[in-house]
Amino acid sequence: AQSVTQLDSQVPVFEEAPVELRCNYSSSVSVYLFWYVQYPNQGLQLLLKYLSGSTLVKGINGFEAEFNKSQTSFHLRKPSVHISDTAEYFCAVSKSQGAQKLVFGQGTRLTINP
Amino acid sequence: NAGVMQNPRHLVRRRGQEARLRCSPMKGHSHVYWYRQLPEEGLKFMVYLQKENIIDESGMPKERFSAEFPKEGPSILRIQQVVRGDSAAYFCASSPFPRGHNQPQHFGDGTRLSIL
Numbered sequence: 001a002q003s004v005t006q007l008d009s010q011v012p013v014f015e016e017a018p019v020e021l022r023c024n025y026s027s028s029v030s031v032y033l034f035w036y037v038q039y040p041n042q043g044l045q046l047l048l049k050y051l052s053g054s055t056l057v058k059g060i061n062g063f064e065a066e067f068n069k070s071q072t073s074f075h076l077r078k079p080s081v082h083i084s085d086t087a088e089y090f091c092a093v094s095k096s097q098g099a100q101k102l103v104f105g106q107g108t109r110l111t112i113n114p
Numbered sequence: 115n116a117g118v119m120q121n122p123r124h125l126v127r128r129r130g131q132e133a134r135l136r137c138s139p140m141k142g143h144s145h146v147y148w149y150r151q152l153p154e155e156g157l158k159f160m161v162y163l164q165k166e167n168i169i170d171e172s173g174m175p176k177e178r179f180s181a182e183f184p185k186e187g188p189s190i191l192r193i194q195q196v197v198r199g200d201s202a203a204y205f206c207a208s209s210p211f212p213r214g215h216n217q218p219q220h221f222g223d224g225t226r227l228s229i230l
Contacts (some may be wrong), residue, residue, distance in 0.1 A: 004156075036221075041226075042223050042224075044205070044221040046220075049218055102207075104149075104158070106155060106156045107155075
């Protein structure tokens with residue numbers, strides 16, 4: 001079975017500062033990795049995904065993530081955040097073979113302060 | 115191209131009533147997933163369906179919950195005899211293929227179910 005741990009439940013950051021949201025996963029099989037963002041009262045929007053190839057993945061809204069197989073991590077980063085980045089961020093994994101169901105972490109609430 | 119449509123957006127039921135949540139996948143998508151988000155928690159997988167087939171229901175509670183995805187019409191998640199613990203946001207996601215990871219799951223805006 002797969003599991004995902006998001007190490008920080010809340011991350012407050014000042015506007016224009018850099019941010020890193022941490023994600024570690026556990027799996028006995030090969031996985032795909034995803035970051036989703038959820039704005040209040042909305043569904044989830046895909047930020048980026050890692051399937052294979054380059055371990056540095058670039059997504060929408062200036063976000064990027066790096067897959068580290070040895071540390072089983074997939075941390076999300078942005079060099080300069082904006083007020084509009086305030087949202088809940090979810091890291092998720094799915095098996096690379098078989099059913100595509102997603103296993104989510106608990107989420108990290110990113111709050112951007114002016 | 116319309117996204118995943120869920121209705122209603124908000125649903126209030128009294129204990130013991132039935133709740134029906136609907137999900138229309140994106141056009142061209144024949145695979146539907148249901149997830150539940152309890153307060154202050156992440157999303158948990160419930161069930162995966164293709165047209166007229168339940169493929170994986172390993173996340174569904176054993177009683178009171180059922181899901182279907184008929185040949186025509188939306189997918190339905192049905193909760194019978196609701197209890198307070200069923201209060202949650204229920205999300206539907208769709209994808210065009212079972213292994214279409216280059217086209218990941220697209221999520222609807224969810225149905226927020228409140229049990230009085």
